[in-house]
Amino acid sequence: MTRPCALRRALISVSDKTGMIDFARKLSTRGVEILSTGGSAKTLREAGVPVIDVADVTGFPEMMDGRVKTLHPAVHGGLLALRDNDEHQEAARLHDIGMIDLLVVNLYPFEETVAKGADYDECIENIDIGGPAMIRAAAKNHAFVTTIVDVQDYDALLRELDENDDHTTLEFRQRQAQIAYARTAAYDAAVSNWMADAIGQETPRRRAFAGTLAQPLRYGENPHQAAAFYTTGESRPGVATARQWQGKELSYNNINDTDAAFELVAEFDPSQGPACAIIKHANPCGVARGDSAIDAYRRAFDCDRTSAFGGIVALNQPLDGPTAEEIVKIFTEVVIAPDANDEAKQIFAAKKNLRLLTTGGLPDPQAGGLTFRQVAGGFLVQGRDNGHVGLGDLKIVTERQPSQDELNDLLFAWTVAKHVKSNAIVYAKDLATVGIGAGQMSRVDSTRIGRRKSEDMAEILGLSEPLTNGAAVASDAFFPFADGIEALAEAGARSVIQPGGSMRDNEVIATANRLGLAMVFTGQRHFRH
Incomplete structure (x- = not known):
């Protein structure tokens, strides 16, 4: 079972024909007989590569629009027969089944069909049946059969043949079998998830996710943790689809933080002006709109200059x-933006450790999709937080009405709070954050931390009062007690936006009225754990 296996006969049936002709020609010059189907056979024949139609082997023509062509004992027997089993070999001789030593298959482009927005019927027609069946058969019989499912492995196989006198080793076949099963698993996951969405099944009995290796990472959150970055093929602009212009490889934490930064800054419509978000450890330490990109950056930076050091900068x-x-002017890990001009690239080129990523666009903050998180024994799945509120959604609950400027700041702060770890408190003034409290067990603690941050920054800027004086404040969830409102007032805040819904809403509202704060309810929560 461990001996090298010769390649005498191959079956090639591919949807993606990249590199197929050259690969098949090199196999043919090694004396490998090539079987093929439909378009693959036609392409090879036109290129002058000797090929035998699978229909000539099975004795049945391709039928039903190509749905039936390889589902036949002459194919599956050749893939599944054990070469060292006398009964298998006798059955093959009896039924004139030739052995197939190499299977080269890539599948109908189902994922690409879905990604381009095809209708239900077109997606169904692009579900491959024969391909996965052959792949699973060949991979199961990897003791004798080599399986290739990715174009990128053509050269690897040719090198293997060069190194082993036109044979493949068991180790190579095992590795290719694992790749093959992962491919069919990912394919079936894509089909099942698409179908669940297409028929409105929000909680299907089984849920599968799959990804393709983008890069091995040096380590995970910490040096003792192994890690890798996998992509799903989703076309959503972001770190997974970005082009990296310079800098060393992204780390696990870089990728996580860059994603957080870009998803946040995408909340701000670029047609309404520039916006900048600076992220540290997946939390914003400064977010602002501005008259220009540099103005937005400076205003975001002036929320918390200390935390911005070694952070991630995202622009819309x-x-x-x-x-x-x-x-x-300071050390920055990553900058991500829809694009960058030549002058910016030239300036960054002098900073070899700074990574510059461009994405070609912004993700839609209101688009659907799923997110998932592993727990012991399972994983949690939920829809992406695409919640959004506008002026028309707000309910003013206090005696004092917020001004238009306050409403603008409240909605700005609310948008930022959606991307701050809970419990989240965001102080904002003139469309820029001036204090952020994140990830505390007590909402009052987050309130006080945001104020303290603003006091520290005011001292750096040479100001005599905290930046939070006169600020609007967003809370990602309701205030369970009036002490949170009292803490905001002590920080100098003048208006508050929160979901509402506490058993003590009346007490909270009464406290806001007593302290002269304007308060609005959204009826929507933005927990982010």
């Missing part, structure tokens, strides 16, 4: 030279 508009000059 292309990066320009003046903004790049400002960013490189």
